[in-house]
Amino acid sequence: MLNCIDNSGASLVECVMVVGQKKHASIGDRIVAVVQKQRNAQAAGMSGLSAATKVKRGDIRHAVVVRTKQKVQRRDGSVVRFDDNACVLINKAGDPVGTRVNGIVGQELRLKKWSKILSMAPMQA
Amino acid sequence: MNAAPLARQPLGCLKAGLRQARQQRLFRRQLATATTKKPAAASRSRTGPGLGPLPEPNFYKIQDPKTGKIRTAFAVYNPPSVIKDAHSSNIKPKPVTEFVDGKPVFRLPWTNRNTTMPKVLTAPVTDPLPALHAAQIERLDPTGARTAMFAKTKQGVRAGDILTVTHRRGGEPFSGVCLSIRRAGIDTAILLRNHLSKVGVEMWFKIYNRNVAGIELVKRRLKRARRARLTFMRQSKHDMGSVSEIVHDWRASRKVFTSGSAEKKKKAAAAAAAATAAARAKSGAGKKR
Numbered sequence A: 001m002l003n004c005i006d007n008s009g010a011s012l013v014e015c016v017m018v019v020g021q022k023k024h025a026s027i028g029d030r031i032v033a034v035v036q037k038q039r040n041a042q043a044a045g046m047s048g049l050s051a052a053t054k055v056k057r058g059d060i061r062h063a064v065v066v067r068t069k070q071k072v073q074r075r076d077g078s079v080v081r082f083d084d085n086a087c088v089l090i091n092k093a094g095d096p097v098g099t100r101v102n103g104i105v106g107q108e109l110r111l112k113k114w115s116k117i118l119s120m121a122p123m124q125a
Numbered sequence B: 001m002n003a004a005p006l007a008r009q010p011l012g013c014l015k016a017g018l019r020q021a022r023q024q025r026l027f028r029r030q031l032a033t034a035t036t037k038k039p040a041a042a043s044r045s046r047t048g049p050g051l052g053p054l055p056e057p058n059f060y061k062i063q064d065p066k067t068g069k070i071r072t073a074f075a076v077y078n079p080p081s082v083i084k085d086a087h088s089s090n091i092k093p094k095p096v097t098e099f100v101d102g103k104p105v106f107r108l109p110w111t112n113r114n115t116t117m118p119k120v121l122t123a124p125v126t127d128p129l130p131a132l133h134a135a136q137i138e139r140l141d142p143t144g145a146r147t148a149m150f151a152k153t154k155q156g157v158r159a160g161d162i163l164t165v166t167h168r169r170g171g172e173p174f175s176g177v178c179l180s181i182r183r184a185g186i187d188t189a190i191l192l193r194n195h196l197s198k199v200g201v202e203m204w205f206k207i208y209n210r211n212v213a214g215i216e217l218v219k220r221r222l223k224r225a226r227r228a229r230l231t232f233m234r235q236s237k238h239d240m241g242s243v244s245e246i247v248h249d250w251r252a253s254r255k256v257f258t259s260g261s262a263e264k265k266k267k268a269a270a271a272a273a274a275a276t277a278a279a280r281a282k283s284g285a286g287k288k289r
Helices: A041-047 A115-120 B004-008 B014-036 B039-044 B081-090 B128-140 B145-149 B244-288
Strands: A002-004 A010-018 A030-038 A060-067 A079-082 A086-090 B058-063 B070-076 B096-100 B103-107 B162-167 B174-182 B189-196 B199-206 B212-219
Touching (some): A010 A086, B145 B212, B162 B189, B162 B244
Parallel strands (some): A002 A086
Antiparallel strands (some): B162 B212, B189 B199
16 A cells, blocks of 8 residues: 555555565565545545546556655665655556656656656655 | 864863864874975875784786776775784794803804894784775765864763764764774764654664765754663663754754855845935935035
């Protein structure tokens, strides 16, 4: 279970698979996720087809992990750890589904070439 | 030497200042000997509690086959022979009964005329690892500022203080509450915690890392923390939240003392210059006409 921090409409997703490897996913890894909870569902229902309801509960989407509670060590010996696990939904081509990312993302995304998500994020640590 | 921290301390703690001066005098004395004699050997012969001169290492280089540049190198320190000898001499010899001229004589085995005393070297036993750590710290922190900052002294940083770490690579400096200090020689690291965009972020920094351009003490904890590791501050009940406001205020207050006053001085100087220029012009005009 991860938080989804973009404006695609999902707020909580469940990881069902890590794409391309048999280990756990870390920051910058691609996963397949099922949308479990929609962001402010009643408001979305009122407005109908707004930008905030691109995905629905039960949808299976690809996502990129942007924050982990597990420590991630960098090349220079510093270590970063966030208080939650979070991801950003993407489509199969690798472009983000939402148009905005609210919240800090890990700097490891740069190494793994997710520059689009990095440029959308307000901060990186 | 390193007089800056002394100046930064409040005037009240004269005792602490004097103590530091005493320490620095000792340090200076060592440095003086280091400069007068051969510096290469002196840099490795860092003295301290339990630290002797570092033994000569064997260097191994790994060269790039294409360019011929040294990719990496490492040194292997053999355990000094002193230790072995000391160990072997730890076994206490039993007294031997000998008969000299028909009389029994008790004596220790090495008191025999033919055998010499076993080698017990009086040189200090040097463990290579602490000596290596000391040498590396001296290389990465030549002024001793970082060591002094995180020393276990009254002036040193403790868990609970708010720190700011600046990177050499740029990017925003990371500030946060120091949750713990992991003291491990050259690997000494600090754990900072902060809230960035409402998400808790924790970062470990190696204090002797060259990428860490600066570590600054923003605010001390009001009351001394009674734990060495404040991991309970991760719980929402004890969490401090974001320290960015405190850091912002600190930055602003620092500007008053530095750049702000400099600007004022500049303005004052400019005004004074303008006044003198005007006076000169007046006097010049008076002389001319």
